[in-house]
Amino acid sequence: MGRLQGRKEREPFVLEHASIASGDGIGTIEDDMSILVSADGRIEQVCPTRLAFVPSGYHHIDATGKVVAPGLINAHVHLFADGKPLSGGGDISPRVVDAAMKVMHGPAGRVLMDVRIKSNVSALLNSGVTTIRTLGDVGYESVRLRDRIDADELMGPRILAAGPLLAIPGGHGDPFIALSSSSPEEARHNTRINLDHGVNAIKVAATGGVTDATKVGEAGTPQMTLEEMTAVCDEAHEFGVLVAAHAQSPEGVKAALKAGVDTIEHGSALDDEMIGLFLDNPRSLRGFSGLDPTLCAGLPLVKLGQEELGVTDIVRSNSELVVDGMIKGARQAHENGISVGVGTDTGMTFVPQYGTWREMDYMVRYAGFTPAQAFHAGTQVNAKNLGFDDVTGSVAVGKDADLIVLDKDPAKDLRTLANPRLVIVRGRPLWHPEVRHFDDIDRLLDTF
Ligand SMILES: [Zn+2]
Incomplete structure (x- = not known):
């Protein structure tokens, strides 16, 4: 399981070629997008990848074929x-x-x-x-x-x-x-x-x-x-x-x-x-x-x-x-x-x-x-x-970078949310998220 480690420094990065599922309730999805995340953990740009201006010093994360959604x-x-x-x-x-x-x-x-x-x-x-x-x-x-x-x-x-x-x-x-x-x-x-x-x-x-x-x-x-x-x-x-x-x-x-x-x-x-x-x-x-x-x-x-x-x-x-x-x-x-x-x-x-x-x-x-x-x-x-809509809940410029990277569009298949490929919280990536499941409980919950 990805552990809760402290890390003082944060580094800016860009998620490129992502499909963004905004969570707007209609299921809007935008393809081939870039999301720039600043060193202080905020979303600073959301735009089509071909139009993105990425300053030097940013890590590039290729999200081709993946869906990025709000955490x-x-x-x-x-x-x-x-x-x-x-x-x-x-x-x-x-x-x-x-x-x-x-x-x-x-x-x-x-x-x-x-x-x-x-x-x-x-x-x-x-x-x-x-x-x-x-x-x-x-x-x-x-x-x-x-x-x-x-x-x-x-x-x-x-x-x-x-x-x-x-x-x-x-x-x-x-x-x-x-x-x-x-x-x-x-x-x-x-x-x-x-x-x-x-x-x-x-x-x-x-x-x-x-x-x-x-x-x-x-x-x-x-x-x-x-x-x-x-x-x-x-x-x-x-x-x-x-x-x-x-x-x-x-x-x-x-x-x-x-x-x-x-x-x-x-x-x-x-x-x-x-x-x-x-x-x-x-x-x-x-x-x-x-x-x-x-x-x-x-x-x-x-x-x-x-x-x-x-x-x-x-x-x-x-x-x-x-x-x-x-x-x-x-x-x-x-x-x-x-x-x-x-x-x-x-x-x-x-x-x-x-x-x-x-x-x-x-x-x-x-x-x-x-x-x-x-x-x-x-x-x-x-x-x-919860009174947090000014800081989280959507993929928007100025909000904290609380993001999940998924295999599919959750607005079409909610189960994809069970296995996020990457979790980003306030701009910090949690690589390889992994959960210890209770298989016996999951099996019973899947029956109804
Ligand atoms: Zn309770």
């Missing part, structure tokens, strides 16, 4: 696990929880987590993902890694790091990956704790979840109140930070939208009021809210046999309660012009870090997108939803 963006990742089945849920005794908490949040846990997330981030980058948003960390390990990458100590994707999510006591994510609160004041205080630790994303749990549910019916049950989520949004927005909400039922989605969250994670079937709020949300930071359906996290849990999945009855039953709504909501959102992004919920059961392309594939097969529209969602739409 992928994954709006919903967890870095603490690799995507093999999680054994959460069920009745765990408080003593076991306590002991596990002490280890995870102690010095040894911190070292372990730093190593593990580095390897998971490497898998994301090697699979063509140049920007990620973590939505639920054990502590502030993603903040630390982000800072090392930004300081050029390591090569890696641009990271929006949420730290622990914000939840009610015993709610989704609590206690392992959440700070809990019981009032709007406490929720605001916890938001402030995360902001003080340097997070650049915030996540709330509007409803219960699937993976850590302790009883049937917990997924989708409203948890944080409208007032609590409003307090979180107000505080985060004051610092220009976007808020994501885990929400898996109509009640939860509606309350989160009313509170002003900027993206809904997972989602549910939508009514007219919710659709209206997605499109025009006065309490959100930028006037609209996006949706990340995370079909990758839901579909395997209902499509595969329980034995193959290795999950409990509770997880299975909760999945059956919410996944149909997630799929329906994704389709409705697409039909109504809502800004639908790509987030896979990596780290969850059967969601490996390297499978971002699958979400786009599911959007085509389950939610009515064309491949070009799905690729658009994973690049330009995601950049907009």
Whole structure:
């Protein structure tokens, strides 16, 4: 696997004779193009190769027969696990929880987590993902890694790091990956704790979840109140930070939208009021809210046999309660012009870090997108939803050189995204990207 190595100096280069797939949603492709990348990692020229002016000192990379596309963006990742089945849920005794908490949040846990997330981030980058948003960390390990990458100590994707999510006591994510609160004041205080630790994303749990549910019916049950989520949004927005909400039922989605969250994670079937709020949300930071359906996290849990999945009855039953709504909501959102992004919920059961392309594939097969529209969602739409469209998400002069070199046009064949030949992140090439696959998991995911 291409490793995350630091490298101080960068050198300018030109990709020549490339076909550019811009990710515009229609599937436009321009042939025989050159892309010049400056020493500071920006795209400085995009034009037909015969017209390109290449200063001396630039490396020439011949991209004949290859397609160059924007690097992928994954709006919903967890870095603490690799995507093999999680054994959460069920009745765990408080003593076991306590002991596990002490280890995870102690010095040894911190070292372990730093190593593990580095390897998971490497898998994301090697699979063509140049920007990620973590939505639920054990502590502030993603903040630390982000800072090392930004300081050029390591090569890696641009990271929006949420730290622990914000939840009610015993709610989704609590206690392992959440700070809990019981009032709007406490929720605001916890938001402030995360902001003080340097997070650049915030996540709330509007409803219960699937993976850590302790009883049937917990997924989708409203948890944080409208007032609590409003307090979180107000505080985060004051610092220009976007808020994501885990929400898996109509009640939860509606309350989160009313509170002003900027993206809904997972989602549910939508009514007219919710659709209206997605499109025009006065309490959100930028006037609209996006949706990340995370079909990758839901579909395997209902499509595969329980034995193959290795999950409990509770997880299975909760999945059956919410996944149909997630799929329906994704389709409705697409039909109504809502800004639908790509987030896979990596780290969850059967969601490996390297499978971002699958979400786009599911959007085509389950939610009515064309491949070009799905690729658009994973690049330009995601950049907009995450507030990064001025720096990444397309192949345009002035943006960071976040690029992937592919065998085929992703707008025609999304699977080509599974094997990028070259990944460039902020102008740094990662030669020979390679991912260690879980063949048994991939084989099962390929069956539906
Ligand atoms: Zn998640």
